[in-house]
Amino acid sequence: MxxxxxxxxxxxxxxxxxxxxxxxxxxxxxxxxxxxxxxxxxxxxPAIAEAISDAARHDILGYDHIPSQYYDALGSWMSEHHGLEVRPEYVTATAAVMPAVLAALRATTRPGDKVIIQRPVYYPFTHAAERTGLTILDNELVLDANGHYSMDFEDLERKAADPRCKALLLCNPHNPVGRVWTEAELSRLAEICLRNGVTILADEIHADFTYEGYEVTMLSRLGDDVARHCIEFTAPSKTFNLAGLACANVIVSNPSLKRDFDIAVENVGGLTVNHFGYVACQAAYEHGxxxxxxxxxxxxxxxxxxxxxxxxxxxxxxxxxxxxxxxxxxxxxxxxxxxxxxxxxxxxxxxxxxxxxxxxxxxxxxxxxxxxxxxxxxxxxxxxxxxxxxxx
Ligand SMILES: Cc1ncc(COP(=O)(O)O)c(C=O)c1O
Known part of the structure; x- marks a missing residue:
């Protein structure tokens, strides 16, 4: 125990x-x-702490090339826990999720464009949109009398139809309201976004935490069409309390979207994972x-x-x-x-x-x-x- x-x-x-x-x-x-x-x-x-301390004792801490075992560990975790096929070529390992979200906004929008967020939501989403010179379209979540939050799809239709709206920043599971969006909800959201040319940036950093009876649907599980129009942000940092090591994995299966994202990452100076970050991430996904x-x-x-x-x-x-x-x-x-x-x-x-x-x-x-x-x-x-x- x-x-x-x-x-x-x-x-x-x-x-x-x-x-x-x-x-x-x-x-x-x-x-x-x-x-x-x-x-x-x-x-x-403990297995992660051990891997980090082994690395500190034995590894040479020069410039890193992330080993294939890292991608194997990530792929196995995503497949076993989320039913997601993650090939190494889909993955950009980054130092933390939010800088990667910022890069993804840069990759999918131009200054003056608009981005949808669903408040109340993790407040750095607002900062990221503002720092990218975007106008925020708030597709406010609706709270009913039973204390249940849902998405306002009529409002989403209107906002996604704005020709300057290029991206939607999704939080699944949702911080702070705790919703694990259902497959039906995500399908409806994705249908609206794809029909209107809105790329979905899906922050799935909390995906490893669900209570009994709930299962996270990672966005790209909705099918190839959705996968081609989305960028997914995952990390071991919430799950294994590793935020101080700054390690995240961004998953993009569409090669041209991935190229745009990787260029945006380069343009913000690169978001290289540090050695201990990827050692910890690999150990987490192998042994956690x-x-x-x-x-x-x-x-x-x-x-x-x-x-x-x-x-x-x-x-x-x-x-x-x-x-x-x-x-x-x-x-x-x-x-x-x-x-x-x-x-x-x-x-x-x-x-x-x-x-x-x-x-x-x-x-x-x-x-x-x-x-x-x-x-x-x-x-x-x-x-x-x-x-x-x-x-x-
Ligand atoms: C939804 C969400 N995204 C991103 C982050 C931060 O991730 P990182 O530290 O990797 O930037 C948090 C942290 O609370 C979060 O709740």
Whole structure:
């Protein structure tokens, strides 16, 4: 059994998630608990740590040529876990997903073009579009009375029909609302995009995390036609907590689209994976299956903690995630504005979450909770919020 229960303090290390508390809240914030940025409070899988330390001891760290075993490991993982055939010639290994998304936007659009995103969504999508000189068309997700998010296809039709609209940035599974888009939803989205000449950039970084009963459909599984018009972004970084090593794999089966993407990567100075990044990625995909299975079980338990907390509170409800290790809490029932809610969570409850408004205006009144932490830590955080609500 893997030990996910022991808390390893990161307050004093180089963790962005923990340092940002000090930066934003200053002195006297040492008691505040971090449940924000999407990395995990767990050490990586032991087989990965071993591969990295072996590489540090034995490898010569000159310029790298990624070995064929790397592509074999990636291909086997994608085939076994996602039913996807990934040939080496489809793959560009890059340092992280977001710089690759930026390059993909450059490859598929010209300044002044438009890109569709579906807010509330991972906020660097907005920054990437803005930095590329694109106008954002927001195909806002729709939340129904049962707490279920869906896509607004009528609105998508209108936006995709804009002749300057050249790309759609898809998040599947969706951060922060936790949807694992169904095959039917993705087929409808793809049909609209392909009919209108809109390339789909599919960020599938959370694809290894689903809860029981849900299965991710990687976009290119919808068929050759869709595969020819999409770029898929995958990575071991969320799955195995390797974000600090910056390693991702971009999958493009259409040779001319891949050429355009690779040129765009060169034009941003290259996004070379560092040696330890690809060593870790290969080890993860070769040896990480059982570790991930146990992690998923653990996360299902953690989701239960957040669910029970939300059920016990009047003004808070949980948007049930189907995937990701992120919980999207609707706190609108507490009747606070977005700034007050942030101050309440940080000041009264002493927890540091990601405020919903960061993900788009419709995220106002929501909070995103990172559940990838020891259960005792998550319980403490939920207890703190409950106690702060009781004191109001
Ligand atoms: C949807 C999504 N894409 C990309 C990233 C960041 O990936 P990277 O660190 O590889 O740029 C995240 C991190 O939270 C994410 O949630």
């Amino acid at each position: 893997i030990d996910f229960d022991t808390l390893v303090s990161r307050r004093k290390d180089t963790s962005e998630k923990w340092q940002v508390i000090k930066d934003e809240m200053g002195d006297g914030s040492d008691d505040v608990l971090a449940l924000s940025i999407a990395d995990m409070e767990f050490p990586t899988c 299956g059982e570790w991930l299975r146990q992690l998923q079980e653990y996360l299902a338990g953690n989701l239960g903690i957040v669910r029970r907390f939300a059920q016990s509170q009047k003004g808070v409800s949980l948007i049930e995630p189907e995937g990701t290790y992120l919980a999207w809490l609707d706190c609108n029932g507490l009747g606070m504005g977005s700034d007050d809610l942030r101050d309440f969570m940080r000041g009264s409850a002493r927890v540091f979450l990601d405020e919903g408004i960061l993900f788009g205006q419709s995220g106002s009144g929501f909070e995103r909770v990172n559940m990838a932490c020891p259960a005792s830590f998550l319980t403490e955080a939920m207890d703190r919020i409950a106690a702060a609500i009781a004191r109001r």
